[in-house]
Every structure is written in C-alpha cells, then in structure tokens.
Amino acid sequence: MTTSKTSESSASTPLLDLHALVVAVRRRRRLWCALALLGLLAGAALAVLKPPPPSATVKVLVAHAEDQPNDTGTLIRTDVEVLGTTRIAGQALRTLGSSENPEDFLRDYRGTGLTNNLLQIDVVGDSDADAVARAEALADVFIADHVRRMRSAANAEAKALLDQRDRMRTELAEVNKEIGSRSPDTDPNESASIETLFARRAELNSRIADFDQRAAEARTGTPKVVAGTQIVDAPRAVRHSLPKTAATDAGIGLVLGLVLGLALAAVGVVVADRPVLRRDIAANLGASVIAELPHHSGRPWRRRRTRATRERLTAHLARTVRGSTDDVSLLELGCARGASVIALDLAGALATEGPVTVVDGLPGPQLAGRAPKSGNVTVVGGERAATVPHQERRLGVGSVAPGTAWTDLQYLGTQTVLVVRAGHGSAAWLHTVARQLADQHIPVIGVVLIDPDPRDRTDGTLWDGLQTALRGRSERPARQNGTGQQRTERLPAWAARGADNDQEGR
Known part of the structure; x- marks a missing residue:
C-alpha cells in the first residue's frame, strides 16, 4: 500500500510544471524588463560613446581561368583566404610606405565573397582618407598578385605542353631518319614495317600540332584573366549614421537583455521553488x-x-x-x-x-x-x-x-x-x-x-x-455520508509522504 501511494504521488507530480514556471517567470517581469531596458540603454550608449572607426570599402571583380557555371564559390573563398595572408598585407603596407606589422594590419581589414567572382574588401583606418588609401592599396596588390599567379600558372602549363611537343619532335626526327628514302612500293618485303613507320610519323605530327594548339590556348587565356580582374567599385569611405547605429545597437542590447532576464528568471524560479499558483x-x-x-x-x-x-x-x-x-x-x-x-x-x-x-x-x-x-x-x-x-x-x-x-x-x-x-x-x-x-x-x-x-x-x-x-496518518475517518457509509479524507501530499516514511521506519 505504501509503495502504491508513493508511486501515485510521484506520477501525479511532474518533474517540471511548465504552467507554474510560466506564471512565476511572468510575475518576475520586473527583473527581465529591467534587464531588457538596461540592454537597450547600454546598446544606445555604446553607439554614442564608442562610434565605429572610419572605414572604406572597395569591390573587385575576380576572373578565374577555371571558372565554371556550377562553381559553388570555392574559387572566391580561396581568394578571400589569399587576401588574408601576411604576403598581401605586407605588400600593401610597402605600397603605403607604412612600417606597421602585417599581423596587426590583418585585423584591420577583411574580405567577403559576394558572388563567385565579386570580392568586397572592407578596411578601417585612422581617418576616412587613410581607410580609402588602404582599401585602394589592398585592391591593387590583390589584383597584381592574382594576375601574377594566373600568368605563372598559364606559363607553367604552356611550358609543360611545349616540352611534350619537343619530345614528340625528337621522336619524329628519329622516325623520319629510319624511313629515309624508302617506300612500300620500292621494297615489297618490308612493306608492313614501312607502313607502321609512316603511321607513327602521322600520329606524331598530329600530336605535335595538338600540343602547339594547347600551348597557344594556355597563353591566350591569361589576357582574359588579366583584363577581367579589375576594380568595379572604386574605394570609398563608408558613412555611418549615428541614429541608425544607435537604433541597431539598442535593438541588439534589448534582445540580449530580455533573453538574459528571462533565463535568470527561469533559473531563479526553478532553484527557489516558490509556489505561485x-x-x-x-x-x-x-x-x-x-x-x-x-x-x-x-x-x-x-x-x-x-x-x-x-x-x-x-x-x-x-x-x-x-x-x-x-x-x-x-x-x-x-x-x-x-x-x-x-x-x-x-x-x-x-x-x-x-x-x-x-x-x-x-x-x-x-x-x-x-x-x-x-x-x-x-x-x-x-x-x-x-x-x-x-x-x-x-x-x-x-x-x-x-x-x-x-x-x-x-x-x-x-x-x-x-x-x-x-x-x-x-x-x-x-x-x-x-x-x-x-x-x-x-x-x-x-x-x-x-x-x-x-x-x-x-x-x-x-x-x-x-x-x-x-500529520502522522495518511487517512482519518470522517462523518458518514447520506448512504450510511463512512468516507475518508486524505492528507496533503507532504503529510502522506511523511506517514509512509514513518510506517517504513516502524
């Protein structure tokens, strides 16, 4: 009987009463409203007391020799990572004549791939003019580095093709020497071997012409990349609106303060366990x-x-x-x-x-x-x-x-x-x-x-x-009802649990 009563009490009491939790959190609205208001004021004050630094932006159109219609943005992400290297930062600082550490300069700018071929560079500086100069230097250095890399890749590919062509020419010269002045008609006994040499010479001539064409195409693709990689949106200073910035920061502070207040109220309610219903x-x-x-x-x-x-x-x-x-x-x-x-x-x-x-x-x-x-x-x-x-x-x-x-x-x-x-x-x-x-x-x-x-x-x-x-008993007799039968009244849950514990102790 004790076991059944205990299990019944455990089943009727939920581990977490969501209704009571919502009511208790709503009753503590002063806490989370105060934190939300504090976050609102802190966000607005942060926008006024710490305005964003002067910044500039520039957009660069980046062409790739390997561009494909189904590209998922891998190439532009590679460009963003290349922009964030100390080599690009150091070259830009040398162009500006600055002695700043490239590692420190990396924290002042970032690149964002807007599309598969459009790169945006955002830079901060000591003033609007300084930020614009930094953005222009970064864009020029990146374009020069990108063009150099594309040219190097094209030249390496063309050189590999021409080397292959030269090897084919050497082999062709040996085949021509072996053929000499012979022909299938002059020497019927060796007609099969002579025909094989003529077929090999024709194949080598075809492959040499193919390598020449592919090398020319590799060199031809480089001018397209060079011409396609350019600044499409000139460096310009970004104008910051104080009211807009203050409203944005205040909204963010309001949301963060409200979330923090609700979380603290919910945790406080669960820990304190103060009934409100x-x-x-x-x-x-x-x-x-x-x-x-x-x-x-x-x-x-x-x-x-x-x-x-x-x-x-x-x-x-x-x-x-x-x-x-x-x-x-x-x-x-x-x-x-x-x-x-x-x-x-x-x-x-x-x-x-x-x-x-x-x-x-x-x-x-x-x-x-x-x-x-x-x-x-x-x-x-x-x-x-x-x-x-x-x-x-x-x-x-x-x-x-x-x-x-x-x-x-x-x-x-x-x-x-x-x-x-x-x-x-x-x-x-x-x-x-x-x-x-x-x-x-x-x-x-x-x-x-x-x-x-x-x-x-x-x-x-x-x-x-x-x-x-x-307390002390889980049930006690009460007055008889109209049917002449005696009914019982139960103790509160805490008293029933105490009575069960007493019975187990005895």
Missing part, C-alpha cells in the same frame, strides 16, 4: 484558499473591485468568528501590511457586537501605526495578551515568517487564517508552517492569498483533503 499553495499548506486580494489597489475600477472583495472577506471571516467559541488569529507570510488591514476590518465588523481587542504579534510597526476605525477596537502588544479580559473578544495578528516563535502562536488564537503572499515562501517553508501549526494544534480555517496571478485558473480548494495540516 493557488493549487500549489493550498496543497503545500494543507488548507483551501478562501479569498484573494491584490497587493496594490491600482486603478480606480480595480479599487472598487478590491474594496468589494475585502468586504466579502470581512463578512465571511466575521461569520466564522461569530460561530466559533475559540479565538481566531491572522498569521501572515510576506504581507504584514495586508494582514493588518484585514485584521482591523474584521475587528471593526465585530465591534458592533461588543469590544474587540487586537493582539499585535507582528515583528514590525505595521499594525501599531494604524488607528482602529471603531472606538470598541483596542490594539495591544503581544506582551499584554494575558491582560485581556476573557469576556472580551480577542483577535490575534502574528507572523509565520522565518524566525517565528512557534510556541507563542497559540496565545494569539487557537485557530487561524493564513494570509500568504503568492511566490513569497518556498515550498519547504510552507511545509514547515503547516507542520508547526499542526504540532501546536492550531487548525487552519483557510488561506487568504495576497497578490495572486490574474491569469491563474487553478483550483485552490482541497475538495478531498483535510482542512487542517494534521
């Missing part, structure tokens, strides 16, 4: 959410709605207190101001039937600084709680924040209403609150949720659970 808060405290109040009133129409909600909550709590013979307390977690307002409203509603004493057990002056709305309401400190007459109605206000003296809570009231701010306490601390109140035998009437998420559609009512945070 009414479903999770009710499950961790083992008590149902009976009312919700915003943290701030906000706009006028929201103020009217908040006032109506407070009046309904006050009426509900007043009926609960009137129907109980025990003292009731309001215990806050992360919302001392909201608990003080609720306590004074409830005391004012109860004051119509007689004097009410509000026992202030809050650690700060939130309640002491507020004047009661009725003359029948008296606010006293926690140290004077014992002096309150027993015939007088008493309403305690305290805190269950870390550092609470748990044994003193029973002097504020033998039953309580928890006033909890959504996302303030961690799941572990909510468990601690529920266990400590159960140890003190203080039943929890309900939970008033402060600052709930407006898009939260989860149910904060424990329909089949206990209304108090009792």
Whole structure:
C-alpha cells in the first residue's frame, strides 16, 4: 500500500510544471524588463560613446581561368583566404610606405565573397582618407598578385605542353631518319614495317600540332584573366549614421537583455521553488484558499473591485468568528501590511457586537501605526495578551515568517487564517508552517492569498483533503455520508509522504 501511494504521488507530480514556471517567470517581469531596458540603454550608449572607426570599402571583380557555371564559390573563398595572408598585407603596407606589422594590419581589414567572382574588401583606418588609401592599396596588390599567379600558372602549363611537343619532335626526327628514302612500293618485303613507320610519323605530327594548339590556348587565356580582374567599385569611405547605429545597437542590447532576464528568471524560479499558483499553495499548506486580494489597489475600477472583495472577506471571516467559541488569529507570510488591514476590518465588523481587542504579534510597526476605525477596537502588544479580559473578544495578528516563535502562536488564537503572499515562501517553508501549526494544534480555517496571478485558473480548494495540516496518518475517518457509509479524507501530499516514511521506519 505504501509503495502504491508513493508511486501515485510521484506520477501525479511532474518533474517540471511548465504552467507554474510560466506564471512565476511572468510575475518576475520586473527583473527581465529591467534587464531588457538596461540592454537597450547600454546598446544606445555604446553607439554614442564608442562610434565605429572610419572605414572604406572597395569591390573587385575576380576572373578565374577555371571558372565554371556550377562553381559553388570555392574559387572566391580561396581568394578571400589569399587576401588574408601576411604576403598581401605586407605588400600593401610597402605600397603605403607604412612600417606597421602585417599581423596587426590583418585585423584591420577583411574580405567577403559576394558572388563567385565579386570580392568586397572592407578596411578601417585612422581617418576616412587613410581607410580609402588602404582599401585602394589592398585592391591593387590583390589584383597584381592574382594576375601574377594566373600568368605563372598559364606559363607553367604552356611550358609543360611545349616540352611534350619537343619530345614528340625528337621522336619524329628519329622516325623520319629510319624511313629515309624508302617506300612500300620500292621494297615489297618490308612493306608492313614501312607502313607502321609512316603511321607513327602521322600520329606524331598530329600530336605535335595538338600540343602547339594547347600551348597557344594556355597563353591566350591569361589576357582574359588579366583584363577581367579589375576594380568595379572604386574605394570609398563608408558613412555611418549615428541614429541608425544607435537604433541597431539598442535593438541588439534589448534582445540580449530580455533573453538574459528571462533565463535568470527561469533559473531563479526553478532553484527557489516558490509556489505561485493557488493549487500549489493550498496543497503545500494543507488548507483551501478562501479569498484573494491584490497587493496594490491600482486603478480606480480595480479599487472598487478590491474594496468589494475585502468586504466579502470581512463578512465571511466575521461569520466564522461569530460561530466559533475559540479565538481566531491572522498569521501572515510576506504581507504584514495586508494582514493588518484585514485584521482591523474584521475587528471593526465585530465591534458592533461588543469590544474587540487586537493582539499585535507582528515583528514590525505595521499594525501599531494604524488607528482602529471603531472606538470598541483596542490594539495591544503581544506582551499584554494575558491582560485581556476573557469576556472580551480577542483577535490575534502574528507572523509565520522565518524566525517565528512557534510556541507563542497559540496565545494569539487557537485557530487561524493564513494570509500568504503568492511566490513569497518556498515550498519547504510552507511545509514547515503547516507542520508547526499542526504540532501546536492550531487548525487552519483557510488561506487568504495576497497578490495572486490574474491569469491563474487553478483550483485552490482541497475538495478531498483535510482542512487542517494534521500529520502522522495518511487517512482519518470522517462523518458518514447520506448512504450510511463512512468516507475518508486524505492528507496533503507532504503529510502522506511523511506517514509512509514513518510506517517504513516502524
């Protein structure tokens, strides 16, 4: 039975609740909005305080002897890499008469292949004129180097072909010498061998003519490459628009800041594990959410709605207190101001039937600084709680924040209403609150949720659970239903796990 309950609890609890994660990240919108705004301002400030250096650009049309229609850009990428060598950089610096280190100059320019035959060179300099001069020198040096390489390749190819031709000519001379003045008709006995020599001579003449033609074509292709490689867009300074640059940098900073803020918010939510959904808060405290109040009133129409909600909550709590013979307390977690307002409203509603004493057990002056709305309401400190007459109605206000003296809570009231701010306490601390109140035998009437998420559609009512945070048993008998059969009520998940652990220990 224990194993089945544990597996059922594990199956019902997801490893990562995306709904709760989205809600918690949305509630931390101040963080990621602030980081996004900071990134926006940082980007705009960077564009103003550190403007781009003077730069120039030039476009070079590069012709290749091996150009093919189906080329995937391999040749132009090779040209880009050749442009980024210290040989090209050093020759350009010598043309400019500069003593700068070629390795340093390589960081000041870059080449980009726009098409298979179009190369763009971008250069930065100390001024616009210096950048234009550098771009022109780089373009001229690259064109000269490219033409020289193409000519060297063509000459090497032509020389190889002519060498082959010369070897064919030498062999042809030997064949001619062997043939001499003989012919197939003069010597019938050797007609077959003579015909073979004549065929060999014809083949050699054909190959010699082919090598001559290919060598001529190799030399003919070089002028096309030389004429085709040229500057098609003269070097010019690039004009930078400060508003455009500032807008671009600000947009980039905005996106980066927003992404960083969302990432930090998501990580913080997962690490902190602070429940924000009414479903999770009710499950961790083992008590149902009976009312919700915003943290701030906000706009006028929201103020009217908040006032109506407070009046309904006050009426509900007043009926609960009137129907109980025990003292009731309001215990806050992360919302001392909201608990003080609720306590004074409830005391004012109860004051119509007689004097009410509000026992202030809050650690700060939130309640002491507020004047009661009725003359029948008296606010006293926690140290004077014992002096309150027993015939007088008493309403305690305290805190269950870390550092609470748990044994003193029973002097504020033998039953309580928890006033909890959504996302303030961690799941572990909510468990601690529920266990400590159960140890003190203080039943929890309900939970008033402060600052709930407006898009939260989860149910904060424990329909089949206990209304108090009792522990030590996984089930307890309840009153019989209309069929005469006894039904059971289950403990919260944390209590069930604790009971299972106790049973395994025994």
